[in-house]
Amino acid sequence: MAEPIIVGVDGSDSSLQAVTWAAREAALRNAPLRLVHVTLRWAYDVPLVPQPAHWGPAAESTARRLLRHASEQARAAAPTVTVDTEIADGATAEAIIAAAGTAQMIVVGSRGRGGFAGLLLGSVSRALADRSPRPVVVVGEPRTEHGTxxxxxxxxxxxxxxxxxxxxxxxxxxxxxxxxxxxxxxxxxxxxxxxxxxxxxxxxxxxxxxxxxxxxxxxxxxxxxxxxxxxxxxxxxxxxxxxxxxxxxxxxxxxxxxxxxxxxxxxxxxxxxxxxxxxxxxxxxxxxxxx
CATH class of the missing domain: 3.40.50.620 (HUPs)
Known part of the structure; x- marks a missing residue:
């Protein structure tokens, strides 16, 4: 089987645009699609103010809901593509690179949800483009017409x-x-x-x-x-x-x-x-x- 295409998912409209683009690309390449959501599972003694919410059932449920919604979007764009999901832990860019392994490419949106909790995918896209050994595709605003x-x-x-x-x-x-x-x-x-x-x-x-x-x-x-x-x-x-x-x-x-x-x-x-x-x-x- 072909190596997968990895998509960073944070629940933003931009990341869902990336999911759609990646699903169609996976169909062209006859490759599976892996949707990765990254979260920081903070310990209580991390000296941050304000203290981020600790990882727990509620946070895990939110992450799985984001991935489920993204999976539905991917299957709507490319029904024949195999889609799986992953919750990764750590700093976002590094975690996505680690999850990519020998993937064909990494796809992310140009902007994230913003703010500390959202881990601003705009900065993540730049970090990935800077550090990833795999090709990184940054998907911006949706277009009404296909390019020629x-x-x-x-x-x-x-x-x-x-x-x-x-x-x-x-x-x-x-x-x-x-x-x-x-x-x-x-x-x-x-x-x-x-x-x-x-x-x-x-x-x-x-x-x-x-x-x-x-x-x-x-x-x-x-x-x-x-x-x-x-x-x-x-x-x-x-x-x-x-x-x-x-x-x-x-x-x-x-x-x-x-x-x-x-x-x-x-x-x-x-x-x-x-x-x-x-x-x-x-x-x-x-x-x-x-x-």
């Missing part, structure tokens, strides 16, 4: 193989074209010690960036010949370019620097403003240079 393509941010630098593979696979599953977005603000540095010029030819640099994009995706076109590809090179901040692309996208795929590293400014700017779900895929670290 998958969009992916392409840097042209090494380490993006996982990001591109995920994007091509999504385009195949959804039967949609793939828009490869390469945004630049200054000429690329090609080698250590290179200096960026203070003045440069926009048209000439744009042509060079287009060549860089074409070179970086050439092999991927051969691996996925049935996926129509649109190459887009823009003189724009990458976050702005991807936010614009998200308006017509079913999903936006972006690479993150890698586990235990701080998310780049592009991902942080994209997550709260994208018009479509965003998949954050950890990139391989750059190769270590030998002295």
């Amino acid at each position: 393509e998958i969009a992916v941010g392409v840097t042209g630098r090494p380490g993006q193989e996982g990001t591109l593979e995920f994007a091509f696979h999504e385009a195949t599953l959804h039967g949609l074209p793939l828009r490869m977005v390469h945004a630049w603000t200054h000429p690329a540095v090609r080698a250590p010690g290179d200096m960026q010029p203070l003045v440069f030819d926009l048209e000439g640099v744009g042509q060079e960036e287009a060549r860089l994009l074409a070179e970086s995706i050439g092999g991927w076109r051969e691996r996925f010949p049935d996926v129509p590809v649109v190459e887009q090179v823009v003189h724009e901040h990458p976050a702005r370019a991807l936010i614009d692309a998200s308006a017509s996208a079913e999903l936006v795929v972006v690479g993150a620097p890698g586990p235990a590293r701080i998310l780049g400014s592009t991902v942080h700017a994209l997550l709260p403003h994208a018009h479509a779900p965003v998949a954050v895929v950890q990139q391989a670290p750059p190769p270590t240079r030998r002295a």
Whole structure:
């Protein structure tokens, strides 16, 4: 059986949107769905003021009710998908990562219930995107229309193989074209010690960036010949370019620097403003240079 898709559930409308998206994705991947609700089972002697409610029958009943409602939502969206549930204990992001194990991906809403008790899933989504070795999909507000393509941010630098593979696979599953977005603000540095010029030819640099994009995706076109590809090179901040692309996208795929590293400014700017779900895929670290 395929590895599961994990969804963080906190009872908010945002997390239920994530459940619906994940259920449909699980159906496409022929994968089971696991709904995870995280709670902190505080001891009475924890020095917090005000003291949170202690875990007990009432809290457990609430957690199971949330999961039951989320399960019903998942089955309504994808009746053929196998759904199971789990109550995890601990800090939310770490508990979801631990529950994910070898899962295909983690899916969460962009915003939680808010406040201390709700564990604000908005901060959790960022923490997961920052730390999870698995792809993390952040689902925002519901849309009235489906997107017409998958969009992916392409840097042209090494380490993006996982990001591109995920994007091509999504385009195949959804039967949609793939828009490869390469945004630049200054000429690329090609080698250590290179200096960026203070003045440069926009048209000439744009042509060079287009060549860089074409070179970086050439092999991927051969691996996925049935996926129509649109190459887009823009003189724009990458976050702005991807936010614009998200308006017509079913999903936006972006690479993150890698586990235990701080998310780049592009991902942080994209997550709260994208018009479509965003998949954050950890990139391989750059190769270590030998002295």
